[in-house]
Amino acid sequence: MPASSPRTAYLRGLRTALPFVIVVGPFGLLFGVVGTEAGLNIAQVMGFTVLVIAGASQFTALQLMSDNAPTLIVIASALAVNLRMAMYSASLAPHLGAAPVWQRALIAYMNVDQTYALAHADYEAAPDQTVAAKVAFFFGTATPIIPVWVIATWVGIVVGEAVPPALGLDFAVPITFIALIAPALRTLAHVAAALTSVVMAVALSFLPWNLWLLAAGLAAMIVGAEVERRMGARG
Amino acid sequence: MNYSNGDLWLIILALGLGTFLIRFSFLGFLGNRVLAPRLLRHLRYTAVGILPAMVTPLILWPEVTGGALDPVRITAAALALSVGLWTRNAIWAIVVGMGGLWGLGLIVP
Numbered sequence: 001m002p003a004s005s006p007r008t009a010y011l012r013g014l015r016t017a018l019p020f021v022i023v024v025g026p027f028g029l030l031f032g033v034v035g036t037e038a039g040l041n042i043a044q045v046m047g048f049t050v051l052v053i054a055g056a057s058q059f060t061a062l063q064l065m066s067d068n069a070p071t072l073i074v075i076a077s078a079l080a081v082n083l084r085m086a087m088y089s090a091s092l093a094p095h096l097g098a099a100p101v102w103q104r105a106l107i108a109y110m111n112v113d114q115t116y117a118l119a120h121a122d123y124e125a126a127p128d129q130t131v132a133a134k135v136a137f138f139f140g141t142a143t144p145i146i147p148v149w150v151i152a153t154w155v156g157i158v159v160g161e162a163v164p165p166a167l168g169l170d171f172a173v174p175i176t177f178i179a180l181i182a183p184a185l186r187t188l189a190h191v192a193a194a195l196t197s198v199v200m201a202v203a204l205s206f207l208p209w210n211l212w213l214l215a216a217g218l219a220a221m222i223v224g225a226e227v228e229r230r231m232g233a234r235g
Numbered sequence: 236m237n238y239s240n241g242d243l244w245l246i247i248l249a250l251g252l253g254t255f256l257i258r259f260s261f262l263g264f265l266g267n268r269v270l271a272p273r274l275l276r277h278l279r280y281t282a283v284g285i286l287p288a289m290v291t292p293l294i295l296w297p298e299v300t301g302g303a304l305d306p307v308r309i310t311a312a313a314l315a316l317s318v319g320l321w322t323r324n325a326i327w328a329i330v331v332g333m334g335g336l337w338g339l340g341l342i343v344p
Contacts, residue, residue, distance in 0.1 A: 026326055039236040044243050051251030056282060060289060061250060068237045074246050079253045083281040090261040090270045097262065108259035168336050171308060172329075174293040175315050175336070177286045179328035182319025184283050193280040194287045201288035202295070213288050220284030225276035 004129060006136035013118070013140020020114045021144050025152045027055045030172055032156020034059070037169050038066050042157055049153040053112055053146065056180055057081040063173050069210040077213050088116040095123040096138070098131045107135070110142040112149075188231060193224030311335035 004012070028049065035045040040062075048058045061078040069077075088111055096107060118141045123134055163169060185191050200216035207215065238246075261270075270278075294312045296302040315332025319325065 023326060026329070030329075040243070044247060047244070047247040048250070051247060052254050054254055056286065057250065057254065060285070061246060063289060063293070065236050065238065065243075065246070071238070071242050071246060075249045075253065077285070078250050079257070081282060081285050082254045082257050084278055085254070085257045086260050087270070087275060087278045089258055089263075090265075090275075093261040093265070101263070104262045105259060108262050109255060111258045111262075168299075168333075168340065170297070170299055171293075171311065171336055172333060174290045174312060175329055175332035176325075177290045178312055178315045178332065179319050179325040181283060181286050181290075182316050182328055183323040183325060185320060190280070190283050193284045197284050197287035198291045201291040205292060213285065216288035217281070217285035220288070221277045221280045224280030224284060225273070228276055228279070 004126075004133050006130075006132045009129065009133035010136040010140040010143075013122070013137040014143050015140075016118050016122070017114065017141035017144050020118070021148045024114060024145050024149050027176070028149045028152030029156040029159070030176060031055060031058055031062075032153040032158075033160035033163060034156075034169060034172055035062060035153075036157050036160030037163065038062055045153060045157050046150075049150055053110070053149060054082050054085070056177070059173055059176055064210055064213075067210065073210045073214075077210065077217075080214060080217055085111060085116075088120075091120055092116070092123075095127075095134050096131065099135050103135050107138050110138075110146050112145065114145050115141045187228070189224045189228040192227045193220040196220040196223040307336065307339045310339055 031049060032045055035048065035058075036042075040048075048061070052058055057078040060081050061074050064074045064077055089108065092107070092111070096104060099107075115138060119134075119138045122137055123129070129137075181194060185194060197216050197220035200219045201212060204212035204215050206212075290312075294308055295304065297305055297308055299305075300308075311332050314335040315328045318331040319328035322328070
């Protein structure tokens with residue numbers, strides 16, 4: 001692949017990311033609706049969306065807050081859902097580590113599932129691009145995705161105020177989680193982790209302060225990692 | 236929901252800052268350090284390890300029914316899971332799951 005200028009890299013990133021607006025928009029919308037229904041005001045819902053930009057952890061926090069879990073448990077559980085992003089950060093570091101720190105900070109802020117996946121795939125396909133081109137590509141992918149996420153949430157807030165409770169939106173949160181999990185069940189290790197998670201959630205449901213959630217998550221991570229290790233060892 | 240305005244903002248700011256630090260970690264100050272394969276293996280299963288635990292009680296003991304098993308919700312959840320596994324598409328899973336909830340809600344009193 002010929003070396004591309006930052007400008008063409010930016011536009012390529014933009015084009016690659018455009019279709020994913022269809023995925024990001026509905027999630028933002030849903031968070032706006034459900035957050036409003038749960039009793040957050042506009043500033044609080046937008047605060048989540050702008051400062052956190054991580055749908056799954058935002059829905060986790062929202063669900064625990066609906067159960068009136070202790071503040072620390074809400075924060076710890078929602079952050080635990082985001083731990084996978086340390087892995088994203090580590091896998092982008094060899095490509096972007098030489099960029100100026102303000103660019104790396106901006107990239108970190110906008111490093112969501114979609115921008116990460118697109119950028120990582122592009123860097124793997126064309127590892128010889130300049131750092132500037134790689135940074136530009138990342139900003140290109142973020143250009144449609146981040147604003148659509150924010151605007152969709154805001155639309156969700158406006159719409160949410162008009163949604164009657166009879167629509168069963170309380171169930172939108174578990175359905176959203178299932179929708180996020182199902183496509184991720186790619187390997188036996190992922191399935192084993194998910195099943196452990198379900199079984200432990202039921203078995204440990206007596207634990208106070210929603211601690212069963214962190215305990216089940218930890219057990220599931222250990223099982224997933226162990227199954228992966230054994231499968232790898234065999235193959 | 237029973238939190239003061241201050242508590243809510245504490246949650247939002249802590250979650251925002253914590254998430255940023257997780258994302259900035261290697262990109263920002265750990266550089267090209269290679270993650271121990273063992274740690275990497277565990278990180279891969281964080282989302283798929285926590286989210287199912289989160290979902291299970293919401294489906295089995297929903298608050299709206301006072302904690303009683305609800306065949307409509309269990310069926311809707313099963314529909315969402317099947318479609319998600321089959322299409323590998325989160326949006327379709329949501330559409331079919333919520334569609335199932337509303338559709339079955341009309342049939343089952």
